Amino acid sequence: MSRLVINGTKRLKGSARVQGSKNSALPILAAAILCRGESVIHNCPELSDVRGTINILRYLGCDVGFSGGTLVCDSSGLTKNYIPNSLMREMRSSIIFLGALLARTGSASMCFPGGCEIGPRPIDLHLKALEALGAEICDDCGVFRCTAPEGLHGAKIALSFPSVGATENVMICASLAEGTTIITNAAREPEICDLADFLNGCGADISGAGDSTIVIEGKSSLRGCCHTVIPDRIAAATLLSCCAATGGRVTLTSAIPSHLGAVLSILEECGCDVDIMGGCVTLDAPNRLCAPKVVRTMPYPGFPTDAQAPVMAMAAKSRGTTLFIENIFENRYLHVSGLLRMGANIKVEGRVAVLQGARCLHGADVAAMDLRGAAALITAALGAQGRTTLEGLRYLDRGYECLEATLSELGADVKRI
Numbered sequence: 001m002s003r004l005v006i007n008g009t010k011r012l013k014g015s016a017r018v019q020g021s022k023n024s025a026l027p028i029l030a031a032a033i034l035c036r037g038e039s040v041i042h043n044c045p046e047l048s049d050v051r052g053t054i055n056i057l058r059y060l061g062c063d064v065g066f067s068g069g070t071l072v073c074d075s076s077g078l079t080k081n082y083i084p085n086s087l088m089r090e091m092r093s094s095i096i097f098l099g100a101l102l103a104r105t106g107s108a109s110m111c112f113p114g115g116c117e118i119g120p121r122p123i124d125l126h127l128k129a130l131e132a133l134g135a136e137i138c139d140d141c142g143v144f145r146c147t148a149p150e151g152l153h154g155a156k157i158a159l160s161f162p163s164v165g166a167t168e169n170v171m172i173c174a175s176l177a178e179g180t181t182i183i184t185n186a187a188r189e190p191e192i193c194d195l196a197d198f199l200n201g202c203g204a205d206i207s208g209a210g211d212s213t214i215v216i217e218g219k220s221s222l223r224g225c226c227h228t229v230i231p232d233r234i235a236a237a238t239l240l241s242c243c244a245a246t247g248g249r250v251t252l253t254s255a256i257p258s259h260l261g262a263v264l265s266i267l268e269e270c271g272c273d274v275d276i277m278g279g280c281v282t283l284d285a286p287n288r289l290c291a292p293k294v295v296r297t298m299p300y301p302g303f304p305t306d307a308q309a310p311v312m313a314m315a316a317k318s319r320g321t322t323l324f325i326e327n328i329f330e331n332r333y334l335h336v337s338g339l340l341r342m343g344a345n346i347k348v349e350g351r352v353a354v355l356q357g358a359r360c361l362h363g364a365d366v367a368a369m370d371l372r373g374a375a376a377l378i379t380a381a382l383g384a385q386g387r388t389t390l391e392g393l394r395y396l397d398r399g400y401e402c403l404e405a406t407l408s409e410l411g412a413d414v415k416r417i
């Protein structure tokens with residue numbers, strides 16, 4: 001089993017390109033099956049979650065090629081409308097295929113995706129919304145079968161929580177439903193806007209993406225298009241956290257600063273200088289950070305839950321106390337045990353964690369237990385004295401494209417063995 005070996009306290013310096021967004025690419029690849037013909041997706045990151053999605057597309061009968069960050073998907077050969085357990089287990093976020101398969105073929109079945117490390121991950125909002133569009137869903141011993149006997153029709157859908165996945169599933173399914181769909185309390189994440197841009201490029205008619213109300217005028221068919229995925233704002237936040245943890249100075253190219261607002265304001269509160277020039281963000285960090293007072297995760301444009309772990313790792317050596325409140329997922333402090341082994345001072349009570357900045361951290365043998373927790377342990381190791389080994393790289397590789405190579409180019413002493 002491979003692991004990372006990191007020798008800390010090297011200051012990061014230089015510039016790095018931000019990878020394409022995992023959480024934008026995955027729903028866009030699912031939406032590609034709506035289209036007859038070929039879609040070309042540029043800036044698609046090389047991740048195990050993307051490979052899992054490609055396996056599903058090929059299983060369904062699509063012709064998929066992927067090289068050099070460009071993915072070509074021709075879904076005209078799609079023949080199946082169900083996803084087997086083996087592929088669902090590999091990628092629980094494949095629930096995003098439900099709306100696409102239903103819209104393309106009129107029926108869809110897959111097993112319940114189940115929970116993951118960070119929480120039970122229910123899908124009640126997805127199912128309720130698709131039923132409003134005319135889907136009939138029955139649970140057949142853990143496999144749910146969806147049909148649309150009367151076809152799919154527009155509807156008014158008020159989400160009780162601005163769920164990213166549920167908003168995406170409705171946008172995808174409603175694009176081929178008959179009539180107008182209005183989603184209120186929709187998720188506003190940049191990935192929602194990117195999906196809308198892709199679907200509109202395929203001939204859909206979606207307006208309001210990025211606001212809380214999205215309107216979709218259904219079409220009878222869509223054609224493939226060419227699209228470039230936005231930069232990954234969480235990968236950007238992770239690289240900035242790594243820089244701040246080492247008192248470094250790093251410029252991120254190809255980032256979209258407006259997607260990073262809540263993260264940049266926390267970094268400034270920590271005493272970092274942030275300079276924004278065009279599509280670049282330059283962070284200049286002090287030797288020792290001031291602890292941010294409160295980090296409260298919220299739906300976009302609030303502080304992103306996916307950045308909570310790397311930012312906590314960055315703050316572990318700061319001066320002062322930080323209150324973390326995790327409002328999105330039930331179990332998102334799995335990285336704390338590893339941070340404690342490295343000398344951090346953190347107390348967790350349910351969704352709240354109180355961090356007392358330590359004078360310094362020391363290297364340790366640690367293991368990741370989820371994707372963003374892996375990034376957090378790397379962030380802490382970069383700023384720790386001595387050697388850290390990190391196991392559980394399968395989590396890291398789900399969402400980060402060669403992170404250790406990028407960090408090495410910035411001067412970090414990190415090797416995958």
Ligand code: EPZ
Pocket residue numbers: 022023024026093119120121122123124125126127161162163164165166187305306328329330371372399
């Ligand atoms: C997406 O997950 C992202 N994943 C997550 O990123 C991200 O943390 C999350 O949005 C929030 O921004 C992808 O885009 C592939 P939600 P998603 O539906 O769609 C509850 C990462 O690290 N909920 O907005 O699953 C749910 O339990 C991953 O890259 C219901 O109760 O997030 C959670 O508490 C982790 N019922 C909250 O809403 C539902 O039907 C937010 O979930 C759906 C969700």
